[in-house]
Amino acid sequence: MYVVKSPLSDENLKTVSEALQGALVDLVDLALVAKQIHWNVVGPRFRSVHLQLDEVVALARTHSDTVAERAAALGVSPDGRAATVAVGSGIGVTPEGWVDDSAAVSAMVDALGAVIARMRERVTSTEEPDPVSQDILIAITGDLEKQHWMFQAENG
Amino acid sequence: MYVVKSPLSDENLKTVSEALQGALVDLVDLALVAKQIHWNVVGPRFRSVHLQLDEVVALARTHSDTVAERAAALGVSPDGRAATVAVGSGIGVTPEGWVDDSAAVSAMVDALGAVIARMRERVTSTEEPDPVSQDILIAITGDLEKQHWMFQAENG
Amino acid sequence: MYVVKSPLSDENLKTVSEALQGALVDLVDLALVAKQIHWNVVGPRFRSVHLQLDEVVALARTHSDTVAERAAALGVSPDGRAATVAVGSGIGVTPEGWVDDSAAVSAMVDALGAVIARMRERVTSTEEPDPVSQDILIAITGDLEKQHWMFQAENG
Amino acid sequence: MYVVKSPLSDENLKTVSEALQGALVDLVDLALVAKQIHWNVVGPRFRSVHLQLDEVVALARTHSDTVAERAAALGVSPDGRAATVAVGSGIGVTPEGWVDDSAAVSAMVDALGAVIARMRERVTSTEEPDPVSQDILIAITGDLEKQHWMFQAENG
């Protein structure tokens, strides 16, 4: 079904839509992972980590919405379903069960690191084909790198 | 790793934790499904459905948090990871791609109906072992049934 | 015209819908009666009674909306029209004209008492058929009994 | 019981109090009718109509309070009881049960039209005896005619 006429050429659209769909999957998973640890963290830093994680959740939810609606605005159907996320996310496996606070912080350092690396590639790949999408991805990368710093500082 | 001493007996805890874990998976998926349709719906009722779906998302996110933290409060580690949700949700498959508004409304009627049926069973099963958890599940069921009515009325 | 598929059996639905429709009529009338006295009260306690009555109005309006939408969610058309209310309310006749503050307080004690008695019956009758509706009626009863205390204390 | 000394002559007061009491009854009924349809509307425009009707309810409730307190300020006891409204309202009978969205819109066009016609007469009749009351009725008429336009446009 045809819906939205894209302002991009087919070739540019292919590049940009891959970047956006990849970002969407990573961000939806980031929100789920951060909530999972938010609920399961234990240890003397429980409260600090518990609260910091909800900031990551809020940020990941807001950005996933922006990215998905950007894809739609370019005429590409976004896919943020659980099965798609479970398969396509760039974040490694989060172990089940309680997690002590140091491990929780390390898990977030790893998860954010993995997403950031992929986001930086997307920033590069979208520069030419669509500066509007790139601008969105740059802002997301900046927010993720700020969180990355905070969790690294927490374990510093 | 032992964390929280449960106020419930082992037997009651088993029943209640199954109910809460099941509710958590259903609610996380409900939020993902509602966002998926929020992004992909098209047709003359686009705006109405798009906005109504964000109310479902907000409601499902709030309740999933409540349910997961209730499980933790009973000493049970909640599991809301993408893979767990993809496998365990009571909601049927959401097709990929754009969806016209009538189909979108019908999909939500079905999704809500499936979750409500399971929630009503959980309300029953938790009555004796833990009235606190039951009270939470009753409130969630009420909210879901209100949304169920609205989507049925929309296609009425 | 068929609209909403009820989650309840026919028998249970009959019991619950009578309770909800009865509660709706009582609450709509309670709002009208409280406004009537709000406008007509005179005497040294004018301001206290005038303001307290608007709290009753706000509470009765909010709860009547909740009850009516709960009926709709169960597939039952709610009826809150003036003629239905005039005939079916459990509150006795409110005399016309100015009313002095002691009489105003007594009138509210009576009106709230009449509605509370019927609400407690509804709480009992809905327990088995629909704990979701019962939970709503319990919360309403609690709010009404709190107001009942305040007006009794005012004339204490 | 004598309460408030009126700033108007007896003759003027009679004219103005009839206008205000009539307006009160119409506005209380308008709020009840709009809520009734708010709960019972079904069809593809459910959400739009459901929400628009709550704007009518809010407007009618605010204005009925203003009109009743204006009557009191002139020394006339206002009467907004259910039985008075059921008998005296200028709005025709609202059928019971579910109502599809087109019929709902038409019902509101009719209800608003009926009230507006009577309000315009009250604007005329109060001009000489009490410009303060007239000013209130003019503002109400303006709000009702704006809603009248919106419902006509909805079915346009």
Added chain:
Amino acid sequence: MYVVKSPLSDENLKTVSEALQGALVDLVDLALVAKQIHWNVVGPRFRSVHLQLDEVVALARTHSDTVAERAAALGVSPDGRAATVAVGSGIGVTPEGWVDDSAAVSAMVDALGAVIARMRERVTSTEEPDPVSQDILIAITGDLEKQHWMFQAENG
């Protein structure tokens, strides 16, 4: 010094500026009188009267500002100085010292009554020369008459 070019003829301006200057003096004094009683009232209705009076103060201050700026907008310098108010106010003398609550309410009934009578004359006198000023005076009269009712009802 010439400042603002009036949109009114000289004759009309004379009528309207007298009405506005008179209203200004009455309203400034009303605020001072209401504050005086707000501080000096005693008796079992202390809190009710104390709070109600601050509503009169807020209302009188807002309206005095509107009236003074309306005069300026017509090219007439407003005069709200203490000496002007002390001499020109339509409100009788407020006795010094503590005042019991019944006397406080009666004093406000008298003060409001005196101002309302003069306001109604101003509404009449400004109708032809300047409907904009009249509209402001009508709204003020309505607010004052509502307060007048409340204080009469309080002593009813």
Added chain:
Amino acid sequence: MYVVKSPLSDENLKTVSEALQGALVDLVDLALVAKQIHWNVVGPRFRSVHLQLDEVVALARTHSDTVAERAAALGVSPDGRAATVAVGSGIGVTPEGWVDDSAAVSAMVDALGAVIARMRERVTSTEEPDPVSQDILIAITGDLEKQHWMFQAENG
């Protein structure tokens, strides 16, 4: 295309719709002119004039919306398109380029003066045919005359 049934007779409607359409064009242009000067003013009073002008813009935008929707409520299609405004506005030509603050204030005194003169005629012409529209135009005239005073005082 027939849309809204007018509550006015044809003759009255003609008079009122001309007044409202004229007011709409003047108010849309007033907002554009005020923004133009807001951007182009320079001089020691830059900040004061820049900020005061945004109050005019907000006021003109709000009132233009009210006037246009009043026309629609009477069954008359409003026209606020750029070409219509460019041709029909009662405000003289605003020169292009930077404008020093004294000239900016004078330009606003002239623009407001021109619109006020036409508004006062509309207040007169609509009194008989439609007091509801007149009441709206009176309130607008009051707001414009207040701004007119402020800009005259600024250059006083």
Added chain:
Amino acid sequence: MYVVKSPLSDENLKTVSEALQGALVDLVDLALVAKQIHWNVVGPRFRSVHLQLDEVVALARTHSDTVAERAAALGVSPDGRAATVAVGSGIGVTPEGWVDDSAAVSAMVDALGAVIARMRERVTSTEEPDPVSQDILIAITGDLEKQHWMFQAENG
């Protein structure tokens, strides 16, 4: 002195009033104990524990007010005086002086555990005699168990 007519039978009232009075004493003491530790805690987790304790204080104050007013609504005079609390609280002795953060967390785990155990008994005892009071006690128990989890997780 007779004040409020209870909606409960004498027998039921006795059971329910004991539950509510007991809950009141526990909750008032919980607020005092949490404040005491809020002021006296020291150690590297000072800020986290200090802030978390104010959430307990806010929660305990709100719930103690609800419970006391519920007792009043049932016609039973609540008693929350210091001497009554000092004697009747279910929380053990809080030692005087500074307390390091681990001991502070453990003290809260114990205090909450003691109150929760008694609350669960009250939930059971009030089920039959008064579902309205039970519903209040269920909500309180849920909130306390959530805090209990958080302090256990903090020391996990």
Added chain:
Amino acid sequence: MYVVKSPLSDENLKTVSEALQGALVDLVDLALVAKQIHWNVVGPRFRSVHLQLDEVVALARTHSDTVAERAAALGVSPDGRAATVAVGSGIGVTPEGWVDDSAAVSAMVDALGAVIARMRERVTSTEEPDPVSQDILIAITGDLEKQHWMFQAENG
């Protein structure tokens, strides 16, 4: 009529009540004078001075209320009536009519200077008899001196 038992000795009370009554009169007049100039100022600094004066009005009204209620709290009836203010204020005569902006600023410098001088004496005289009243007068003096600086800087 005896009302409030003073915590001060008769001698101390005499000193403090004179200070508070004097402060009350000065502050009420300051508010009236500032409003008078707020309405009558003209010239290129119209907007700046007009807005700054409303900050003085707000400050003077708040402080006059504090001072009057402090007198009442000490058992002394405060007197803020127009005639009392017209006679007893420490501020010189404000000329009638329009005032250009430089003269307006100078008038405020003088008015504030006059009040500050008297306030500093009151700060000294109340130090021994009542440090509570002194603390209030110190805070007022600080606020007035800040305004005094701003108006001096404005004309600097």
Added chain:
Amino acid sequence: MYVVKSPLSDENLKTVSEALQGALVDLVDLALVAKQIHWNVVGPRFRSVHLQLDEVVALARTHSDTVAERAAALGVSPDGRAATVAVGSGIGVTPEGWVDDSAAVSAMVDALGAVIARMRERVTSTEEPDPVSQDILIAITGDLEKQHWMFQAENG
């Protein structure tokens, strides 16, 4: 355990810490007493007294927190436990059970009077050793004396 290094000499610290600990106990008890009467008052002034008492509760809670944290800031562990308050408060015994409104007001006049007398001694004793603590106690005394006036005026 040593925690905070005091900025005061040992002698001064002893004086100030006694003043602060005494104030803490009085203020915690004042909040408990005011809540006790808030729940138990009956009579025609129920609403006024009920609401006024919650202002006392809010004020006493805020000030007790300030005082306790001031003690901590000086290196002294504050003690606000129920048993300490029950024994050390300067407020006399509050009788159990319902209390009519006049008795409630009188009880508050007495309670506030007792605390104020002790606060004034603390203001004197702390002047030399610690003006920072004195400033806090002065502000508290001012607030309590304002409430004292209001309750005396209520029974005036």
Added chain:
Amino acid sequence: MYVVKSPLSDENLKTVSEALQGALVDLVDLALVAKQIHWNVVGPRFRSVHLQLDEVVALARTHSDTVAERAAALGVSPDGRAATVAVGSGIGVTPEGWVDDSAAVSAMVDALGAVIARMRERVTSTEEPDPVSQDILIAITGDLEKQHWMFQAENG
């Protein structure tokens, strides 16, 4: 008249100022066109389209202000007068009179499409001469393309 020293070279300034002036004209017209259709739309989607259009108006007004002030910041006088807009806008003619909802949506799809195409050219042309202006234009383009998607989806 020279006002602001540009941070750009003459050549770059010429390119950038053309882009900004063009964007300004398009955005001012977009706000006017969206308001025009907001007032004139009729049909079953009236409310949805009416509300969505006000989001376009808000967005276009905010962005036009940003663009005009960016031009000023570069030393270029912006021109947003009605005649300039009527001649220079990139949006085609909007027909007069009522417009049914499908045509309204199509008109917005066309209008947004026309502006977006020109905005994308401006994004390209400003990249080298002024990345600050480009960043503003990128953000605007993103917002317009999001609206473009929503109107296309609405007619999808």
Added chain:
Amino acid sequence: MYVVKSPLSDENLKTVSEALQGALVDLVDLALVAKQIHWNVVGPRFRSVHLQLDEVVALARTHSDTVAERAAALGVSPDGRAATVAVGSGIGVTPEGWVDDSAAVSAMVDALGAVIARMRERVTSTEEPDPVSQDILIAITGDLEKQHWMFQAENG
């Protein structure tokens, strides 16, 4: 250039202006130091310390503004330039680079201790010459000592 006429004698002014200028320099530096550590702290208490430091920054910024404007109000030009602060601050050198959380807390304990000691001297020196300035310095000292306690407790 003469600007503000001081209410103080020359001798008193000299003392007070030294106190205020010294306080200004200390507070500006305290804000800079707290921000420096806010950015550079690492370790398991990162989040707690990072957030607590922003409270110090907010407090120091607000108080530095108050102190500087107090100096201006006394006719003394305040000096808060970077070079003045770098030379005149009472806080020792903050080392460059990352700082672990324990060292960060210790650094703040030292910085606050140094400023508090100087502030207490200023409180003493200003008592006679200017109680208004002293009152400001007392409030600042109280706030700083509260922060001092919190950082000491954090390392306790």
Added chain:
Amino acid sequence: MYVVKSPLSDENLKTVSEALQGALVDLVDLALVAKQIHWNVVGPRFRSVHLQLDEVVALARTHSDTVAERAAALGVSPDGRAATVAVGSGIGVTPEGWVDDSAAVSAMVDALGAVIARMRERVTSTEEPDPVSQDILIAITGDLEKQHWMFQAENG
């Protein structure tokens, strides 16, 4: 001490960290300079300049925080200490003492001009090595240039 793993290569990191550290120093100084003039400005434009400067302060503080935390996120310790700022700022010397309004505006034009020139170089130098940092610097430059225009217009 190693803390944060940088996402940039060593070479790129060197370039970007110099840009960010330079921006930090300039922005901290800009806030200090703007506050200095905010306190010391005198003359007829005192209020306008005083208020505008606080907007610069708010903007400079927010951006300095963003820039410092961006440096940290890249693994580079930011340095915003007073001595570093005093030495490294790009803003020339701000003379001590009172400053008349024209000189104040000129000083801000110069200060902003100096910072903008350096910011534009940083925008260029960071484009290749880190588009995320560049995006932050572009936004800052835009805000500074807007303020630059306003101060130039003020002296235009």
